Amino acid sequence: MSKSNEIYLSCSNIRSGFNIFRDNKILPCCYARSDDFVITRFLGDSSFDEFDRILREVKIYQEGLIQKHKNGNIPNCCKSCVYLQKKHWNTDHFNFNFLILNHYKACNLKCKHCFYIEENKDLTKDTPQDIVMNFIEYCRSKGLFKINSYISLGGGEPSINRKLLSLFEYCLEYKISLEINSNGAKFLPIIADGINKGIFTLYLSPDVGSKELFFQLKGVDLFDITWSNIKKYVNQTNGKAFVKFIIQESNKDDIENMINMCLKTGVKNVNLSFDFNIKESKYKYYKSSIEKFVFLCHKNQICCDINTYVPNLLLASLKDEQKLQFEKVIHNASGYVYFWGASHFLEQFLDNYVVDHKKIRGIIDRDTQKIGNSINGIAIYAPSILTVQKCDTIIISVAHNHIEIKDSITKFLKENSIKINNIVIWN
Numbered sequence: 332m333s334k335s336n337e338i339y340l341s342c343s344n345i346r347s348g349f350n351i352f353r354d355n356k357i358l359p360c361c362y363a364r365s366d367d368f369v370i371t372r373f374l375g376d377s378s379f380d381e382f383d384r385i386l387r388e389v390k391i392y393q394e395g396l397i398q399k400h401k402n403g404n405i406p407n408c409c410k411s412c413v414y415l416q417k418k419h420w421n422t423d424h425f426n427f428n429f430l431i432l433n434h435y436k437a438c439n440l441k442c443k444h445c446f447y448i449e450e451n452k453d454l455t456k457d458t459p460q461d462i463v464m465n466f467i468e469y470c471r472s473k474g475l476f477k478i479n480s481y482i483s484l485g486g487g488e489p490s491i492n493r494k495l496l497s498l499f500e501y502c503l504e505y506k507i508s509l510e511i512n513s514n515g516a517k518f519l520p521i522i523a524d525g526i527n528k529g530i531f532t533l534y535l536s537p538d539v540g541s542k543e544l545f546f547q548l549k550g551v552d553l554f555d556i557t558w559s560n561i562k563k564y565v566n567q568t569n570g571k572a573f574v575k576f577i578i579q580e581s582n583k584d585d586i587e588n589m590i591n592m593c594l595k596t597g598v599k600n601v602n603l604s605f606d607f608n609i610k611e612s613k614y615k616y617y618k619s620s621i622e623k624f625v626f627l628c629h630k631n632q633i634c635c636d637i638n639t640y641v642p643n644l645l646l647a648s649l650k651d652e653q654k655l656q657f658e659k660v661i662h663n664a665s666g667y668v669y670f671w672g673a674s675h676f677l678e679q680f681l682d683n684y685v686v687d688h689k690k691i692r693g694i695i696d697r698d699t700q701k702i703g704n705s706i707n708g709i710a711i712y713a714p715s716i717l718t719v720q721k722c723d724t725i726i727i728s729v730a731h732n733h734i735e736i737k738d739s740i741t742k743f744l745k746e747n748s749i750k751i752n753n754i755v756i757w758n
């Protein structure tokens with residue numbers, strides 16, 4: 332396929348990965364759950380020839396879907412998808428980047444909102460773990476897992492599934508990034524170990540911050556255990572474990588309790604998401620809850636990563652909040668300010684916002700390929716600029732790993748005897 336010059340509605344998921352689902356099904360993304368969206372299936376044969384067929388069919392299906400998007404013939408499932416966006420798509424071809432594993436569904440909770448449990452109660456329909464592992468081995472042997480590739484594990488609850496231990500061990504051995512989504516009701520030392528090795532990313536979903544609501548929503552009395560496990564993960568990983576909240580009807584009034592529990596347990600990184608089953612006409616009912624959540628995170632210096640599932644209409648008001656937060660930092664600075672991180676996050680912000688503050692002196696980044704360039708007219712320097720230029724405030728302008736970056740900046744400043752008044756995490 333040739334490179335496209337057109338602007339059209341499409342998504343990056345169908346260019347970069349797919350989902351191994353239950354019942355041997357392969358789906359194009361984590362969002363699609365309809366049977367119309369089944370790309371192909373494992374036919375129970377674990378040979379590399381069979382896996383060649385799977386990849387060929389994935390490629391043909393995804394190219395066909397891209398073509399449909401290009402022609403404006405958007406399938407129903409894509410029509411309501413938050414990932415669908417209108418833009419210039421640079422690449423038309425499939426570039427393997429992620430593999431989503433939703434091939435099992437056993438769980439120790441009974442959440443009212445769980446579509447996994449509702450949709451399919453029959454555990455015999457799980458896609459066999461040995462086929463999944465053989466397929467992953469096939470992908471690795473073909474060199475498909477590149478530096479930025481990752482496996483994302485949903486399910487079901489991964490911490491109670493013994494079969495998944497082989498996957499954890501495999502990813503650790505071959506250094507394949509693994510994203511784990513867990514309800515937190517069970518602590519697994521191997522997960523903390525994987526986070527500390529920089530191979531695993533963990534998203535824990537307590538959903539709520541109050542005990543009564545937890546029982547109402549999840550049907551089990553595991554609130555204290557869940558939050559004590561969260562504390563354990565946070566402590567044992569130096570704050571790198573994420574706590575994820577999906578804002579929905581049942582928890583939208585529990586925001587203060589959520590943040591209080593995060594503060595009590597030392598959580599430093601949260602991920603805010605939104606129930607994608609909520610219709611657009613209802614967004615306004617959730618606006619104040621989402622804004623309150625982000626405000627309380629900023630107030631308490633908790634890094635809040637906003638998931639793509641937060642609809643654009645709600646994102647717009649969060650961006651206003653982001654600007655206010657930025658203005659406040661600039662206003663409070665008594666000298667020059669540098670951004671730290673020539674990131675995509677900063678680029679997006681600067682695209683929508685004209686920074687004409689005289690206090691902004693530049694962007695600092697360690698990536699030698701970025702140094703010497705600029706973003707929206709703001710020059711990018713190596714950290715050594717701080718040894719020759721005065722600076723009052725550093726704004727950490729990256730989307731992830733704020734705590735580690737703050738630690739590395741502090742170390743750099745100490746090693747070079749540089750005094751800075753303020754290092755601010757901005758998100």
Ligand code: SF4
Pocket residue numbers: 341342343344345359360361362363408409412413414415
């Ligand atoms: S637009 Fe949404 S539903 Fe369609 S392929 Fe992309 S992620 Fe899946």
Ligand code: SF4
Pocket residue numbers: 438439440441442444445446447448486487488514
């Ligand atoms: S923890 Fe997740 S998989 Fe388990 S019941 Fe709740 S929503 Fe479903």
